[in-house]
Amino acid sequence: MLKEALAIALLGVFALSSHAADTERSYVAAPKAADRPAPPFSEAVLVGETLYVAGHIGIDSATGHVPANVDNEIRLVLDDVMQTLGKAGFKTDDLVSVTVYCTDLELFDKFNTIYRTYFHGQFPARAFIGVNKLLLGAHFEVAGIAVKAPGPRKM
Numbered sequence: 001m002l003k004e005a006l007a008i009a010l011l012g013v014f015a016l017s018s019h020a021a022d023t024e025r026s027y028v029a030a031p032k033a034a035d036r037p038a039p040p041f042s043e044a045v046l047v048g049e050t051l052y053v054a055g056h057i058g059i060d061s062a063t064g065h066v067p068a069n070v071d072n073e074i075r076l077v078l079d080d081v082m083q084t085l086g087k088a089g090f091k092t093d094d095l096v097s098v099t100v101y102c103t104d105l106e107l108f109d110k111f112n113t114i115y116r117t118y119f120h121g122q123f124p125a126r127a128f129i130g131v132n133k134l135l136l137g138a139h140f141e142v143a144g145i146a147v148k149a150p151g152p153r154k155m
Contacts, residue, residue, distance in 0.1 A: 023048045028087045043084045051081045051088050051146040057138035058078040074114045077140050085146055094146040095124040101141040105130045
């Protein structure tokens with residue numbers, strides 16, 4: 001009986017593995033600047049009903065730089081993540097996991113004050129990780145995973 005149960009369990013694992021391998025992927029392309037080639041990553045990748053959102057930093061599109069005001073940087077990075085979600089037909093509340101990389105852990109409370117205004121219900125699971133340095137002198141990089149129930153969506 002134990003051998004039969006193990007065999008059935010293994011069949012289930014193989015069935016799930018082959019299903020995952022057959023799942024179609026859709027990509028949200030990263031924006032390309034006119035003066036450089038497209039970056040070697042996607043803003044997000046949709047596999048099944050799960051959207052994997054790449055790390056975003058808060059860049060002011062008018063200047064191409066991280067703003068000097070940290071509150072503005074926080075809003076820009078969160079707005080950028082929300083725009084990526086929207087491009088794939090997801091909403092903020094579809095986020096199930098968020099990872100925040102931060103160069104100054106003293107900014108934790110400031111980040112949280114603004115972050116909480118982006119959600120309407122329960123918050124996603126989250127990690128807030130201190131790092132030494134981020135690209136372009138950013139204080140924050142935010143990545144996430146969103147899951148949506150099956151239904152119509154445009155990409």
